[in-house]
Amino acid sequence: MFWFNQGLCALPVFLVIWSSCTFIVPYLIAIFRGDVDVVFPYISDTGALPPESCVFGMMTVITACAGIATIYARYKYVEKLSEETNVVSPKLNKVAFWVGIASCLTMCIVATFQETTVTKVHDIGAVLFFFCGVLYTVLQSIISYRAYPYGSSMAVCYVRTVMATIAFLALFPTVICASFVNQTRLHRNPLDKDYPYYMASAVNEWIVAFSFICYFLTYIHDFKMFTLRVKTEYEEDS
Incomplete structure (x- = not known):
C-alpha cells in the first residue's frame, strides 16, 4: 500500500497542494496579463480582475471545502484520542474546531467580495480569515503538546509551534x-509614501498564508492512523 493510501493522509496532502495552487495560479495569470506587479502584490490583488478573479474564487471555494473536511477529521481524531486517554479537554477541541471552520468560511468571503469592488467586506473577511487561521494553529499546537505522547511526536509538536x-x-x-496603505491601485509606485508599508504588509501576508497552509503538512502522519466512516440508520414508520 502506498503511503498516501493509508488512513486519511491524502486529505491534508490535497489541501496543501490545492491551496498552494489557489494562491500561485491566479498570481501567474495576473502576472502574464500584466494586472499586478511582479514583486509581492497582495494575494487579493492577484484575484481582483477577471479572468484570474474567476479562477481564484472557484479554487478558493474548493480549498475551503477541503479545509473544513480536514479540520473536521482532525477534530474527530482528537475527540477519539481524548475518549481513550482523557489528555485533551473536549471544550478546547471544540473551540479549535469552530475557529478553524470560521477561517474556512471567511476565506470564501475574501474570494467572493473582491477588494476593488466591495472593499470593506473584503477587508473584514481577510482580517477574520488570517486571525482565525493563526488562532487555529496556536490552539492545535497546544492540543498537540497536551496529547503527547499519545498523538504526534515531540518533533512534530516543535514544528507546529514554529509554524x-x-x-x-x-x-x-x-x-x-x-x-x-491608502493606495487602492493594483500597480504600486515605489515613490509613493505608503509604499514601504505596502511592501511590509504584502510580504508578511504571504508569510502568514503559507505558514497556515504548511501547518497542515504536519497532519499527514497523524492522518495515516485513522479513518472516518459514515453510518446510515433507517427508521421505519411505526
Whole structure:
C-alpha cells in the first residue's frame, strides 16, 4: 500500500497542494496579463480582475471545502484520542474546531467580495480569515503538546509551534502596515509614501498564508492512523 493510501493522509496532502495552487495560479495569470506587479502584490490583488478573479474564487471555494473536511477529521481524531486517554479537554477541541471552520468560511468571503469592488467586506473577511487561521494553529499546537505522547511526536509538536509562531508574528505587521496603505491601485509606485508599508504588509501576508497552509503538512502522519466512516440508520414508520 502506498503511503498516501493509508488512513486519511491524502486529505491534508490535497489541501496543501490545492491551496498552494489557489494562491500561485491566479498570481501567474495576473502576472502574464500584466494586472499586478511582479514583486509581492497582495494575494487579493492577484484575484481582483477577471479572468484570474474567476479562477481564484472557484479554487478558493474548493480549498475551503477541503479545509473544513480536514479540520473536521482532525477534530474527530482528537475527540477519539481524548475518549481513550482523557489528555485533551473536549471544550478546547471544540473551540479549535469552530475557529478553524470560521477561517474556512471567511476565506470564501475574501474570494467572493473582491477588494476593488466591495472593499470593506473584503477587508473584514481577510482580517477574520488570517486571525482565525493563526488562532487555529496556536490552539492545535497546544492540543498537540497536551496529547503527547499519545498523538504526534515531540518533533512534530516543535514544528507546529514554529509554524504557528511565524504566522502569529507575521500577522501583526500584515494588519498594522495595511492600515497605513491608502493606495487602492493594483500597480504600486515605489515613490509613493505608503509604499514601504505596502511592501511590509504584502510580504508578511504571504508569510502568514503559507505558514497556515504548511501547518497542515504536519497532519499527514497523524492522518495515516485513522479513518472516518459514515453510518446510515433507517427508521421505519411505526
